[in-house]
Amino acid sequence: xxxxxxxxxxxxxxxxxxxxxxxxxxxxxxxxxxxxxxxxxxxxxxxxxxxxxxxxxxxxxxxxxxxxxxxxxxxxxxxxxxxxxxxxxxxxxxxxxxxxxxxxxxxxxxxxxxxxxxxxxxxxxxxxxxxxxxxxxxxxxxxxxxxxxxxxxxxxxxxxxxxxxxxxxxxxxxxxxxxxxxxxxxxxxxxxxxxxxxxxxxxxxxxxxxxxxxxxxxxxxxxxxxxxxxxxxxxxxxxxxxxxxxxxxxxxxxxxxxxxxxxxxxxxxxxxxxxxxxxxxxxxxxxxxxxxxxxxxxxxxxxxxxxxxxxxxxxxxxxxxxxxxxxxxxxxxxxxxxxxxxxxxx
Numbered sequence: 001x002x003x004x005x006x007x008x009x010x011x012x013x014x015x016x017x018x019x020x021x022x023x024x025x026x027x028x029x030x031x032x033x034x035x036x037x038x039x040x041x042x043x044x045x046x047x048x049x050x051x052x053x054x055x056x057x058x059x060x061x062x063x064x065x066x067x068x069x070x071x072x073x074x075x076x077x078x079x080x081x082x083x084x085x086x087x088x089x090x091x092x093x094x095x096x097x098x099x100x101x102x103x104x105x106x107x108x109x110x111x112x113x114x115x116x117x118x119x120x121x122x123x124x125x126x127x128x129x130x131x132x133x134x135x136x137x138x139x140x141x142x143x144x145x146x147x148x149x150x151x152x153x154x155x156x157x158x159x160x161x162x163x164x165x166x167x168x169x170x171x172x173x174x175x176x177x178x179x180x181x182x183x184x185x186x187x188x189x190x191x192x193x194x195x196x197x198x199x200x201x202x203x204x205x206x207x208x209x210x211x212x213x214x215x216x217x218x219x220x221x222x223x224x225x226x227x228x229x230x231x232x233x234x235x236x237x238x239x240x241x242x243x244x245x246x247x248x249x250x251x252x253x254x255x256x257x258x259x260x261x262x263x264x265x266x267x268x269x270x271x272x273x274x275x276x277x278x279x280x281x282x283x284x285x286x287x288x289x290x291x292x293x294x295x296x297x298x299x300x301x302x303x304x305x306x307x308x309x310x311x312x313x314x315x316x317x318x319x320x321x322x323x324x325x326x327x328x329x330x331x332x333x334x335x336x337x338x339x340x341x342x343x344x345x346x
């Protein structure tokens with residue numbers, strides 16, 4: 001075999017084939033761990049790979065196999081602490097199955113995030129997971145129908161054709177929260193919601209509203225909304241408490257807004273939990289070091305992310321999109337001092 005001049009830079013499959021004196025197809029089979037390669041040939045190719053520090057080109061492989069072994073993972077806010085656990089769960093599942101994640105933040109200024117999703121498709125990803133989505137159901141349905149790959153939405157319960165939806169059971173979570181507060185003597189419950197993501201927030205608010213009406217008889221509990229940040233949660237909570245001075249409990253959209261509520265209570269001279277109880281959602285670790293430690297709804301973020309990955313992988317292997325499947329995760333109420341009771345977990 002005539003050897004071509006070595007070009008400086010990263011070694012290619014051609015370099016490995018020449019070094020091992022085999023065909024490029026044989027190198028590909030060794031890289032893919034194909035069983036039909038003679039042991040001595042496999043050893044020679046592996047020696048050449050090690051000598052040349054060859055790294056397989058995943059994009060070139062994708063052109064042949066039509067699989068990139070990558071999934072896109074788009075999130076609304078990378079600074080959200082709940083996102084970290086979800087991303088870690090997806091990454092662990094991907095690594096276990098030989099996949100990689102292309103992680104990005106949705107650009108809401110680009111057609112509500114659709115531009116980001118379309119860019120993921122141009123990278124040749126095998127599937128897309130969204131956590132959660134700002135897009136309405138109709139737009140998501142259109143994206144899934146034209147994407148040519150499986151699509152999963154995490155953190156939002158919505159039965160959309162061609163999409164698997166993985167979310168916490170909001171009805172069960174609301175019942176846990178409100179039942180706990182009422183059992184502790186709280187009857188005038190206010191709600192602090194997230195104004196940024198109406199499609200995501202709606203299900204949580206409706207579930208809380210129903211639970212509050214069921215347990216207290218109040219049809220429309222006082223509600224205020226703000227951005228899901230500590231400072232914005234603090235401001236929104238102050239407005240809620242000043243408008244409704246008889247409130248004896250606040251349920252916040254997430255733990256971050258609940259921590260802002262704790263600060264607002266301090267601003268107004270309210271003692272937690274003696275004067276007012278505070279509950280959050282998500283179960284992020286920082287809730288344990290709040291003052292007082294925060295009662296919260298715990299979501300199995302890693303388990304939900306693992307289920308999302310497996311849903312993408314299953315749809316990809318089956319070759320057919322899901323039929324609007326919804327997978328619900330059961331919540332857990334982690335009781336801490338912000339509602340006046342001790343808990344075995346901290």
